Amino acid sequence: RKEVEQDPGPFNVPEGATVAFNCTYSNSASQSFFWYRQDCRKEPKLLMSVYSSGNEDGRFTAQLNRASQYISLLIRDSKLSDSATYLCVAQGGDKLIFGTGTRLQVFP
Amino acid sequence: DTEVTQTPKHLVMGMTNKKSLKCEQHMGHRAMYWYKQKAKKPPELMFVYSYEKLSINESVPSRFSPECPNSSLLNLHLHALQPEDSALYLCASSQPGQEVNEQFFGPGTRLTVL
Numbered sequence: 001r002k003e004v005e006q007d008p009g010p011f012n013v014p015e016g017a018t019v020a021f022n023c024t025y026s027n028s029a030s031q032s033f034f035w036y037r038q039d040c041r042k043e044p045k046l047l048m049s050v051y052s053s054g055n056e057d058g059r060f061t062a063q064l065n066r067a068s069q070y071i072s073l074l075i076r077d078s079k080l081s082d083s084a085t086y087l088c089v090a091q092g093g094d095k096l097i098f099g100t101g102t103r104l105q106v107f108p
Numbered sequence: 109d110t111e112v113t114q115t116p117k118h119l120v121m122g123m124t125n126k127k128s129l130k131c132e133q134h135m136g137h138r139a140m141y142w143y144k145q146k147a148k149k150p151p152e153l154m155f156v157y158s159y160e161k162l163s164i165n166e167s168v169p170s171r172f173s174p175e176c177p178n179s180s181l182l183n184l185h186l187h188a189l190q191p192e193d194s195a196l197y198l199c200a201s202s203q204p205g206q207e208v209n210e211q212f213f214g215p216g217t218r219l220t221v222l
Contacts, residue, residue, distance in 0.1 A: 031207060031208075031209075032207060032208045032209065034210070041196075041218075042215065042216075043198055043213040043214060043215050043216050044151065044198075044213050045213070046210055046211070046212065049208055049210060087150060091208070091209050094139060094156055094158060094163065094164070094202075094204055094205075094209060095153060095156070095164065096153070096209070096211055098150035098151055099150065100149070100150055101150055
């Protein structure tokens with residue numbers, strides 16, 4: 001079983017839609033969690049860290065459920081520019097463990 | 109603008125060549141990382157330097173040799189690579205020992221081994 005599991009997608013959604021990505025992790029000792037965004041042939045960029053209380057940054061909301069070992073990312077009012085691969089990441093010490101990524105395609 | 113820079117952007121090399129990838133960060137971080145990423149796969153950790161000392165080597169073949177000359181520079185020396193080593197090589201940096209280890213990536217070097 002992979003340490004961090006994500007639905008690979010693709011998720012094809014129209015502009016303005018709300019889309020949710022889910023992620024599970026297997027190591028209960030994982031300390032912190034992140035969502036990274038990666039555009040085709042570019043580097044991963046940190047989208048947001050994920051806190052137990054949940055956190056929001058504009059149209060993006062991240063939630064962490066430690067009891068269920070589950071992380072989510074909600075994107076509201078999708079834009080064409082949100083099209084990318086979203087990587088769920090768990091931290092173990094100084095190491096980051098990446099999920100395989102979920103591909104999002106927003107169409108006009 | 110990225111505060112982690114990598115050179116070169118692209119590199120094509122033969123299996124007998126020796127080349128080096130370079131990374132520089134201007135964030136004052138004391139941990140630096142090399143990752144390898146194949147198409148449609150997530151990044152895979154290769155090496156971690158913490159306070160300029162190698163702290164993690166993820167069983168990487170010896171044809172990859174990392175070097176950390178100072179706190180802001182990280183090199184990856186390449187020798188006798190194989191075609192399957194063709195990939196995007198990403199450098200990242202962070203502040204070590206933090207509860208929340210946010211890592212910031214450079215733009216990568218796209219390596220092709222012929």
